[in-house]
Amino acid sequence: MADLGIDMLAAGIGNIHGKYPAGWPGLRFDVLEEINNSVNGLPLVLHGGSEIPEDMIRRAISMGVSKVNVNTECQLAFTAATRKYIEEGKDLKGKGFTPRALLAPGLEASKEVAIKKMQLFGSVNKA
Template sequence: MSIVNGNEIFAAARKGHYAVGAFNINNLEWTRSILAAAQETNTPILVQTSMGAGKYMGGYELCLNLVQQTVKSMGITVPVIMHLDHGNYEAAKECIEVGYTSVMFDGHDLPFEENLEKTKEIVALAHAKNISVEAEVGSIGGEEDGIIGEGELADVEEAKKIAATGVDYLACGIGNIHGKYPANWKGLHFDRLKELAAEISTPLVLHGGSGIPKEQIQKAISLGVSKVNVNTECQLAFADATRKYIEAGKDLEGKGYDPRKLLAPGAQAITDVVKERIDWFGTPSVK
């Protein structure tokens, strides 16, 4: 299966009241683990790099080549979307040029009119190359790779204007945050989500999917969310499994220090998290 854009997949998800997961990669293990979960469940998946991950991994072209070659070497047959997560204007343009099949332009920190104009520019550039575009209105709370949001609720009228640019999916702030959720988090604002979904037919995106209770995620999906982003839970699962391996002294047994053995429990933990979230999201099998 070649890497595809997200247009048909997420339009079908919005219509069918299910979601497709978007999972961040950080290296080869992350890439293989996430793709393995998609193949084992026979479901489409979106793999994405943040700007920070792109820099860490050696650049967007290398990230794209890594995913393409891993799809080939693993014999992945399900649809895979290669996406830029929370890209600024320059990063979005670079990923369009490199050949990502989907990009997010995150202009939430710009004055609204500038966000709107730059979104239009990215849509024109991307669509000319059959690349999907995600935009954001209303900041997502918390921090991810230096992208900081206050967690404000998306304004419905602003969301309608951004959607009218022709974006293929739209991230809207509805009380969700990146990273770990604090104990005093008040939950998702479903009233605002209902307002947005009533006015916008574009597939909606729930960022900060890690840590939101299952029932809230599924309610959000029933109301129009078609893409759910997950990153922190995979990181926590990887760290926990790796810690247990070392604390059990496994790295001191034979060649347990070999990174292929040392990283294996964490890699499997990522696959397990992704498979569980695919089940939560109700993603149907590929026919």
């Protein structure tokens, strides 16, 4: 791996992009262990980290994962909050139709997800 000049490695260990289907069997920690043992400390990335149970995320981090992608979760929170704002008719009151007002609930919801994930990942107050 070092000869390739890569900084991080993202490998499939049962993770998928987007929403996970019912009956998803979970992450393959046996595969993660094999990969981690063969990359000489190269940081590992978990793509498709949205909606993976917290205990699995913690375990993956303890086994060498140093970056977890959770954009789907942020997007779902953004969409739900924006939808609620519109369904409640807030876009029809005053200047509620402006992009700043219309998008504010979604941005706040996405931010809340990001903060919770940073706490879960142990990355709060780290560069």
